[in-house]
Amino acid sequence: MYSNHRSFKWTSALLAVTLTLALALAACGNNNNNGGQAASGDASPSAGSPAASQVDGSPSAAAQGGELTYALATSPDTLDPQRSGLAVAVRVIRTLYDNLVVKLPDNTVKPWLATEWTESEDGLSYTFKLRQDVKFQDGTPFNAEAVKFNYDRILDPNTKAANASALLKPYKSAEVIDEYTVKLNLETPSRAFLGNLSQALLGLVSPTAAKKYGDQFGKNPVGTGPFKFVKWEENAEITVERNPDYNWAPEIVDNKGAPYLDRLTFKIAPEEATRIGSVQSGQVLAAETVPPQNIVSFKSNPDFQVLQANTIGLPYTLFINQEHAPWGETKARQALQYGIDVGAIVKTLYLGTYDQAWSALTPGVLGYDASLENSVQPDADKANALLDEIGWKKGADGIREKDGKKLTLRYVDGSPNREKRNDIAAIIQQQLKKIGIDTEVVITKDILTEVYTNSNYDLYGNSQVNGDPNALSAFYHTAPKGALGNLSKVSDPELDQWLEQGALEKDDAKRAELYKKVQQRIKDEAIILPIYVFPYTVAASKSVQGLKFDLLGYPLFNDVSLAK
């Protein structure tokens, strides 16, 4: 192997040059984010702008035909909506399935596959009248029986439904009244239920196909949606094609019939540079999740457009684990609140393309408390004073100590570095050093074990795409006995009470008030550190027209056409 030293040397030198270049240019494009848990989605929105806005100018006459290639940042886990938990999967799922109802940007709920519905006096049941002209892509008729099958399937523990079961709560049972009338019964009244039925993860699957494929349904999806599944090449691409029979699009899109596109191919390109480069070179027509540093250059290029969706839910939030000392103390958490300059982090990393989050909810969700904006200003002196007050004194090395113990903070974050979240950790590490906290940043591929099984973190960040403020319950309501607990391990009887009331309150104004109280308490007690609201960005060639986004920021391809 090394018999000739001379050639070995030159090989090495050559290797040095090529590898350096290759490292810089090529990349390791094999990171799939499988660690994402429960709808840990890219949350979303920016203040005030209405969701589902039509970003592109409406094409005068949409051209029929063509294939749209759309690069995704990670690979979907499954295309079975009831089993998926990843936001990226929803982008594909949305093209394959429809829902009973649709939620508009103004938070009103409108018909989709259901034409009308009534709610019982006690709020314990909903009766839906269904469209009669709908068929699943495999020919199975869409009827009350199919609706019942779907929701019962989510409830069935054998399905191992992930987020879908949380969204469907408190669904109890369904009764088939006649072929096109179905009554859904609830355990308890819920204000979130009707709106949740619009979420893609509660999309309706073909009962025939679901029974036939069982666990493999996620690889052989069949719905009623505008596109039909064609093929899925693992870690490479997912192809769907036009469903010519489609004629039941919801109010949120203009084209009620079959889509203009013949085919839609989702390319899976986890490596940022590859994904963005392939739009620039024309290998794909559109790519999602554009890094901030590239948004500017795309915007200034006349051949491209940057589409930005305003989605809603819980912003990217750092949860402080109250079970680990000293973070159970309010003053210690407040020190973090004052010691971390979130504004500078968001401005530095996202170059003005992301908005800073101020509350446990994002703007656009019912009850969002805008009065919290700018309510916390970084103040290192205050942070130092708070820590001094509770007995943590700076030691010789600048790190605080109490009873011989160093003040440390274990900051756990996932890999790969989605939305520059690892970089947030790196900056916070430096900022906290200034107030005497030693931050250990742990980047792991196995968030599930580290965070959700072992709770081995002081600080961990997550976000959730959700259209209803009831989403707060999963994060801030006391966890049931024996359960692992919410991410902050918070248990506050008053918060519990407000969240419970909020789930039931019929008057939207009163409901909003309850959630405002919740948000204020969360801020006052420094339970979390809200960081940023995620704008879903798509860089696309100018020829792509009519791309829209739904309330949650998921792309809708019904109106998309390709200009010739």
Added chain:
Amino acid sequence: MRQSTAAEAVLQRRKWELPAYRGRARRIRPADLFVYAAGALILIIAICAAFPQWIAPYSPTDMMMDAIMQGPSAAHPFGTDYYGRDILSLVVYGSRDSLYIGFMSVLVGGLAGGAIGTLSGYVGGALDAVLMRIVDVLMTIPGILLALAIAAAMGPGMGNIVLAVAAASVPGYARVMRGQTISIKNRPFVTASRAIGATPFAIFWKHVLPNSLSPLLVMATLGIGTAILTGSGLSFLGLGVLKEIPDWGALLSQGRGYLTVAWWICTYPGLAITLLVLAVNIVGDWLRDRLDPKRKEA
């Protein structure tokens, strides 16, 4: 065979060097200048690694958020990255880990590989057969792949990277040392020692070992370059540790998303790797010429 091909290479090179540098000019050949420059560069980088605070204009962890992604300027000769850190300072401080990985993994790999090779060559027989078959198996796996697999299995950490890079180089050292040991073992002076009643250990310690070390030394020097590269590669691929002060490979990896908007974030650490590896190889090459007995005879 190994020796003769190396010697052939030297002879071949001398054939094309001789006509050009005949006469007085031969004393300061450009090749020597390269060696001096390479030596100076290694020295500078070594000083950087030992006393970074003397050279770096800023603290490598200082995030100047009002000066992010600035191009090279007088204040920041290599520019600043997306946190507003000074890249020159990062490169200076990053040299420590890169050099550490380079030297430590060669030390570990060289000692382990050298020991296996010497033992195998000197003892011979069944032990030789078994050890060399193991080495053969390891040699069928490309070095970088082996290092990747080991690093991935052991998890991130400086020590693990060193071990991974070292393990990948063991087969090479073992092979060379075994060949060298066998060739020395059969020389007349060894036979003579045996004839006057020296113990096998004494022969090994006094004669065989000292005489077989020079190829290992040369190979180790050249290996430092490869080790730095492999270590940087592993670090680039995210198998290193997320440290406050990243090594060069990690710097490259962090900057690659910004290549189109801020080329300097990647370029300078990349340049540092390239130059250091080149310098180490030039010095290694020179060292080989010095230690090559065939060359002295010529």
